[in-house]
Amino acid sequence: MTERLIVVGSGVAGLTAALAAHARGLDVTVITKSLLTESNTRYAQGGIAAVTADDDSVSSHVADTLRAGAGLSEPTSAEAVCAAGTETVAELIAAGVRFDVSDGRLARGLEAAHSRARILHADGDATGAAIVGALVARALEAGIDVREHTMVADLLVRDGRVHGVHLLDGEQLDTDAVVLATGGAGHLYPYTTNPAVATGDGLALALRAGAVLADVEFVQFHPTSLAVGGNVLVSEAVRGEGAVLRDVHGHRFMLDVHPDAELAPRDVVARAIARQMAVQNGAPVHLDATALGADFLARRFPTIDATVRGRGIDWSVEPVPVTPAAHYVMGGVATDLWGRTSVPGLLAVGEVAWTGLHGANRLASNSLLEGAVFGRRVVDGLIEQSASSTPTLTSGEEPIVLRAAGADRWCGRDDIQQLAWEALGLEREGALLDRALQTLTTWQVASPTDVKSAEDANLLLVARAVAAAALAREESRGAHWRTDAPDVARSVRHSFVRWEA
Ligand SMILES: Cc1cc2nc3c(=O)[nH]c(=O)nc-3n(C[C@H](O)[C@H](O)[C@H](O)COP(=O)(O)OP(=O)(O)OC[C@H]3O[C@@H](n4cnc5c(N)ncnc54)[C@H](O)[C@@H]3O)c2cc1C
Known part of the structure; x- marks a missing residue:
């Protein structure tokens, strides 16, 4: 019988779970590493995908999700999440989120790989901040016990x-x-759109507790982050509205790469930019939004507009330099459709969890929805199914087992990030992955007495898990690209990793 619940994290997933648990009478404590308002969620720009229009359907949203997932998405998860879209949006509105409207109806944007305009946004490009603002207000109003600046070690x-x-x-x-x-876990890499709190702690906590991770080799790199003054994300929606990518000579190179050009799947765009940058000796490519006009850019993308202009660039008249950056981890702590992991008493929701939804590549704007849907489902599962037995996780390969072994060299975050960028980045190669894994096994970080060193220890363990899973996946699929195995394997399998102390 569950009466007391600890929720670790205060993004959309944690806050939704905490509010749902409180509403069902549980005694909830939210523990969060920084401010209650600080999380990846807060920075989400593009919006939340949900079926809210008559000309759209759940089956279309599911089909788009499965297509983006490149054969590795679990249809049952996609169906559960997409079917809950309308209701979830209604709940967010009831919680106080004010989505943008146009002509008295919810305004819907189109994003890469969606076949319908179904992305709702708030305050233009500040959707995540609007969601966090509303959920935090409801949590404080409800008197939920909150511990800020507290790290779960x-x-x-x-x-x-x-x-x-x-x-x-x-x-x-x-x-x-x-x-x-x-x-x-964006800070596994030196270039990331994620805020400082995203250091893969939950993945490492779960591994050390005996839980299984799934598909962690799939890391999405956002194709377009600012290449000046920090990797601030320039949302997909800017390309959705018509901005194009140009090389140093002004050529629109994506037309040569994919029929959907700038709106091709994220990994395709990100790799094309990385290759183009290599051809240009590392110089960034440019995002050209000049055709959209100053008024539209300021109105539709107020946050990006202010950021870009803050870097001294008037993007209504000149293209902006952009580079790919680590953005989202598709894999995570393996859970069933009720957030239950392979360890009793441990549940996982949101980006840290693997529900099978995203497969090998996340469909844009599906993660806020997943966090909100599973934040609620995890509580329903705890209360309504508390008597049922251990969850059945998707079966597949035997887990890869990581073990503590002869670490004899100190390392810092820079070392881990550099190695991750070179070996676990946009393009991987078997021999390089093998070497990276061996190197990681010999590394250790100072004993975790402060936040930074505790995070580094977590990043090191996460790096090992990603390297091991990436090495074992001898194919190229979705966001995982192996130069030595460029084809998609005929058999589809998930990868699993566990830790043995
Ligand atoms: C710049 C950016 C733009 C994005 N845009 C979109 C978008 O438009 N649409 C979309 O669907 N998705 C978007 N995403 C992805 C989406 O924001 C995230 O996947 C989603 O918000 C994750 O929510 P979450 O609740 O799982 O985790 P988060 O929102 O990241 O929250 C995690 C929480 O856990 C806390 N925490 C972490 N470790 C510990 C620890 N050891 N102890 C205590 N607390 C801890 C953190 O402090 C934080 O509060 C974007 C992401 C970024 C970075």
Whole structure:
């Protein structure tokens, strides 16, 4: 029987889970590493994908999701998430999110690989901030117990069951169940769109607690982040509205790469830019939004407009330099459709979780929806199905087992990030992955006494998991591109990784 719940993380997934649990009478504590408002969610620009128009359908949203997933998405997960779109949007509106409207109806944008205009946004390009603002207000109003600036350093496990959390300051909190909602791992790489809190903690916590990770080799790189003054994301929606990519000579090179040009799947665009940059000796390519006009850019993309102009660039008259950056981890802690992991008492939702939705590549704007849908489902599962047995995870290969082994060299975050960029980045190669994995096995970080070193220890473990899964996947599929195995394998399989202390 679950009466007490600890939710780790305060993005869309964690806040939705906390509010749903509170509404169902559970005693909830939210623990979050920084401010309650700080998370990947806060920076989400483009919007949230959901079927809200008469000319759209759940089956079309599912089909787009499965197509983007390149054969590796789980249809049951896609159906559960897409079918809940309308209701989830209604719940967010009821919670106070004010999505943009046009002619009295929800304004819907089109994004890469969506066959319908179904992306809702708020305050133009500040959708995530609007969602966080509303959910935080509801959580505070409800009096939910919140602990900010508090890092969960480990999970407490007894007799194979998670029964609490160990905080970095040494305190231990007991509970009936823990929901990991710790978000992504962008800081595994030196170039990322993610805020500083995204250091893959949840993946490492889950591994050390005995849980299985799935498909962690699939990391999405956003094709267009600013190449000046930090990798601030320039949303897909800018290309959706008509901006184009040009090389140093002004040539629109994406026309030579894919029939959908700038609106091709993210990984295709990101790799094409990376290759073009290599041809240009590392110089960034340019995003040309000049045809959209200053008024439209300021109205439709107020945040990006202010950021770009803050870097001294008037993007209504000159193209902006852009580079790919690590953006989203498709894999994660393997869960069933109720957020349950392979370890009793441990649940996972949002970006840290693998539900099978995203497959080998995430469809743009599906992650906010996934976080909100599973944030609710995890609580429904806890309450309504608490008597059922261990969840059945998608079966497949035997998990790859990582072990603690003879680490004899100190490393810092820069070392991990550099190695990840070179070996685990946009293009991978078997021999390089093998070497990277061996190197990672010999590395260790200073004992985790402060946030930075605790995060680095987590990043090191996550890097090993990604390297091992990427090495084992001898094919190119979705966001995972192997130069030594450029074809898609005929058999479709998930990859699983676990840790043995
Ligand atoms: C710049 C940017 C733009 C994006 N745009 C879109 C978009 O338009 N549409 C879309 O669908 N998706 C978008 N995404 C992806 C989407 O924002 C995320 O996938 C989603 O918000 C993840 O939500 P979450 O609740 O799982 O995690 P997050 O929102 O990342 O929240 C994680 C939380 O966990 C906390 N935390 C982490 N580790 C610990 C620890 N050890 N102890 C305590 N707390 C911890 C963090 O502080 C944070 O509060 C974007 C992402 C970025 C970075």
